[in-house]
Amino acid sequence: MSRPARAIIDLAALCANLQRVHTCAPTQHIMGAIKANAYGHGAVRVAKTLESNIDAFAVRCFEEAFKLRVAGITRPIILLEGFFSPDELPAIIEQDLQIVVHTARQVEVLLNTQLAKPVTVWLKVDTGMHRLGFAPHEIEPIYRRLKRVAKKIRLMSHLACADDRQDETTVKQTEIFLTLVTTLNLEASLANSAGILGWPQTYVDWVRPGIMLYGVSPFPDIVAKNTGLQPVMQLESTLISIKHLNKGERIGYGATWRCPQDMPIGIVAIGYADGYPRHAPSGTPVLLNDQYVPLVGRVSMDMIAVDLRSQPHAMIDDPVILWGKDLPVEEIATLAGTIAYELLCNVSSVLYYQQ
Numbered sequence: 001m002s003r004p005a006r007a008i009i010d011l012a013a014l015c016a017n018l019q020r021v022h023t024c025a026p027t028q029h030i031m032g033a034i035k036a037n038a039y040g041h042g043a044v045r046v047a048k049t050l051e052s053n054i055d056a057f058a059v060r061c062f063e064e065a066f067k068l069r070v071a072g073i074t075r076p077i078i079l080l081e082g083f084f085s086p087d088e089l090p091a092i093i094e095q096d097l098q099i100v101v102h103t104a105r106q107v108e109v110l111l112n113t114q115l116a117k118p119v120t121v122w123l124k125v126d127t128g129m130h131r132l133g134f135a136p137h138e139i140e141p142i143y144r145r146l147k148r149v150a151k152k153i154r155l156m157s158h159l160a161c162a163d164d165r166q167d168e169t170t171v172k173q174t175e176i177f178l179t180l181v182t183t184l185n186l187e188a189s190l191a192n193s194a195g196i197l198g199w200p201q202t203y204v205d206w207v208r209p210g211i212m213l214y215g216v217s218p219f220p221d222i223v224a225k226n227t228g229l230q231p232v233m234q235l236e237s238t239l240i241s242i243k244h245l246n247k248g249e250r251i252g253y254g255a256t257w258r259c260p261q262d263m264p265i266g267i268v269a270i271g272y273a274d275g276y277p278r279h280a281p282s283g284t285p286v287l288l289n290d291q292y293v294p295l296v297g298r299v300s301m302d303m304i305a306v307d308l309r310s311q312p313h314a315m316i317d318d319p320v321i322l323w324g325k326d327l328p329v330e331e332i333a334t335l336a337g338t339i340a341y342e343l344l345c346n347v348s349s350v351l352y353y354q355q
């Protein structure tokens with residue numbers, strides 16, 4: 001038997017989450033964010049599963065898109081950061097990819113390159129996130145220049161604070177964006193998962209769900225099941241060792257956790273090299289035989305220790321779940337001082353797919 005650490009990907013849950021997007025935004029086109037290997041879930045398999053019910057996919061770069069094309073994905077694919085260097089353009093056009101254009105440099109390259117075919121451009125508007133994109137007043141002149149070389153031009157902007165349903169930033173960003181969309185009368189996209197679930201005024205023509213497809217709530221104060229989403233990934237492993245330690249003995253690197261009494265300790269084959277967060281503190285819940293036991297001591301590269309006092313009869317090979325339907329990844333992320341996005345993207349365990 002091989003090392004038991006693995007992530008189980010529930011494809012039915014993935015489809016149900018896409019259906020949730022359709023229910024929220026029934027008349028909009030859907031561009032699924034499957035960048036970063038579909039947030040750790042395996043981009044090719046995710047794309048193949050969603051392809052018949054989705055309008056487009058969004059990835060970070062040509063290399064991610066190319067893998068999808070090689071695997072036979074024919075839906076439109078948008079490069080969210082566009083091209084990084086002019087020599088990518090021939091391949092981008094050959095693979096029929098769409099590009100986000102967000103810098104003056106990209107505009108100049110497009111205007112000064114003989115393209116084999118015109119390309120579809122998503123002009124990125126910086127409505128307040130101040131990450132990528134042109135200031136709203138710069139868009140119209142750029143649009144007029146690019147019209148000469150682009151097949152189609154659409155507008156895109158990104159929401160900075162939509163995960164906080166009280167934050168006025170989203171209202172302001174939406175107003176700025178909708179004014180521009182109306183002036184130029186172009187197809188447009190604004191809403192990410194938090195926009196889709198919390199801000200219907202952000203829908204416009206295309207919505208861009210990412211994290212909600214994977215069954216994770218984009219809101220820090222609402223768990224996934226209360227947003228009608230189903231977790232897609234279960235990270236699991238097994239107990240590979242059990243030892244009986246004496247009161248006062250200490251566990252793992254740095255010897256940070258001391259046994260308060262004579263007690264059994266279990267070692268699980270999972271660690272930060274698998275994507276389990278190193279900063280998960282002692283006390284972080286782990287599901288062993290369907291019951292919670294606390295992590296104790298530091299997370300190692302490929303192992304963690306758990307307190308087995310509540311399960312004295314646990315045995316080697318017993319199943320362990322690190323996150324999944326009964327242990328939200330959001331909860332583990334919070335305890336580790338990060339967000340579920342990061343934990344999912346970092347998973348490097350073997351992926352198994354369930355229909």
Ligand SMILES: Cc1ncc(COP(=O)(O)O)c(C=O)c1O
Binds near residue numbers: 192218
């Ligand atoms: C430009 C853009 N659109 C959409 C998304 C999807 O966001 P979320 O995963 O929060 O739905 C992302 C993700 O970071 C993004 O960068």
